[in-house]
Amino acid sequence: MAEHEHTESAEAFLPFALPDIDDAEIDAVVACLRSGWVTTGPTARQFEHDFAAYLGEQDLHAIAVNSATAGLHLALEGLGIGPGDEVIVPTMTFTATAEVVRYLGAQPVLVDVDPAHMNIDPDAVDAAITPRTRAIMPVHYAGLACDMDALLALARRHGLRVIEDAAHAFPTRHRGRLVGTLDSDATVFSFYANKTMTTGEGGMVLTRDPELARRVRLMRIHGISQDAFNRYVSRTPAWFYEVVAAGFKYNLTDIAAAIGIQQLRKIDRFARRREQLAQRYDDGLAGLPLQLPAHADAAAGDTHAWHLYVVRLAPDAPLGRDALIEALSQRGIGTSVHFIPLHRHPYWRDACALAPAQFPVAEACFERMLTLPLYTRMSDADQDRVIHALHALLA
Ligand SMILES: *Cc1c(COP(=O)(O)O)cnc(C)c1O
Secondary structure, three states, X not given: OHHHOOOXXXXXXXXXOOOOOOHHHXXXXXXXXXXXXXXXXXXXXXXXXXXXXXXXXXXXXXXXXXXXXXXXXXXXXXXXXXXXXXXXXXXXXXXXXXXXXXXXXXXXXXEOEOOOOOOEOHHHHHHHXXXXXXXXXXXOHHHOOOOHHHHHXXXXXXXXXXXXXXXXXXXXXXXXXXXXXXXXXXXXXXXXXXXXXXXXXXXXXXXXXXXXXXXXXXXXXXXXXXXXXXXXXXXXXXXXXXXXXXXXXXXXXXXXXXXXXXXXXXXHHHHHHHHHHHHHHHHHHOOOOEEOOOOOOHHHOOOOOOOOEEEEEXXXXXXXXXXXXXXXXXXXXXXXXXXXXXXXXHHHHHHOOOOHHHOHHHHHHHHHEEXXXXXXXXXXXXXXXXXHHHHHHHO
16 A cells, blocks of 8 residues: 555654645646636636545535635524524534624534444433424534434424534545535535545535525535626626625635635545554553453444544553643644533633533543544554554553
8 A cells, every 4th residue: 555655764853643635636726826816716616526426416505615614604604594493403503603603693502422332412402492492402522413303303392493514524424425415404515634535625515405504505605696796607797796685705615616626526535544543542552451442333334434433442451641641742643532522611611601510421431531643644553553552651
């Protein structure tokens, strides 16, 4: 496997994530720059088309945006979330999931996660529903799908919208279907630098709802009506357009989309390598005082995207999480923590009047968790360095 054999010297720093970019992306960007069309145009449309084709459903709308945060904001806006509304969000996520609710003047209601996989706990969601609840935002933590059957059943029973934060979950299967094609109102993917595929910055909104798709497209670009703006089919003069809402500036450039098209062509290889690396960690770390991450239930038709490989230190481990991160860093190994639960951040603690005791599972997980390096360009030898370091420190 030549592609995995670019091992650096033993001293080189191993980051916890690294994008996998080669000449295909570089050539595509150069071609875009030479074409003279650098903002949203034919390449962004091609990327949307290719992305929907990958998910494999005819009636799916794919709308490219400049971040997942923007996509989540647009999806909530398009579904009419506003002041007085409550939206249920797991505390074990990145701040983007909750902040977009605040953008719209609505209230995020943080709930605890399930200890097995740290995905949102459907029972905690059930307990948090009030007459003001309008939506649930499940986050497919680390790349493993939430229990969507339970969440969608709750949503149907209470008339709630479901917007999936799928920033970690491309590609992830759930009950045999790809995330992005499940029965939620919208799904949003991220192409941030450390995600399973990247456009530098970028995201994609998926929905089957043609009205929502129309609204997201409109609000993505200043609320400028597409009907007048579409210069290829419109009979109105090219200079004419109509602003029909106070929209946003969330469009994806053709430069970024050119990268995305190339990344998408490699995504199955990327996914196989991530799966392989996760399996090698499982084998190499067995027997250490670590709780290894939950796997997908293959028999039920689930797969794991392995965006993150998150381990939890056992109570009897010889050193604590912070000390372990420091010791690994001294050996040139980068790690991270996903996530500092939202309720621990000053803004969310104060804005939502939260106390750690409300989130016993997230609290217990947070104290013990760290994210190990996992990226497609990581060689087996790179990974063995991490495994050996953990044996030296924990065995
Ligand atoms: C990365 C991430 C986001 C934000 O994605 P951007 O494309 O950077 O806006 C949202 N939610 C989760 C869970 C993430 O990890």
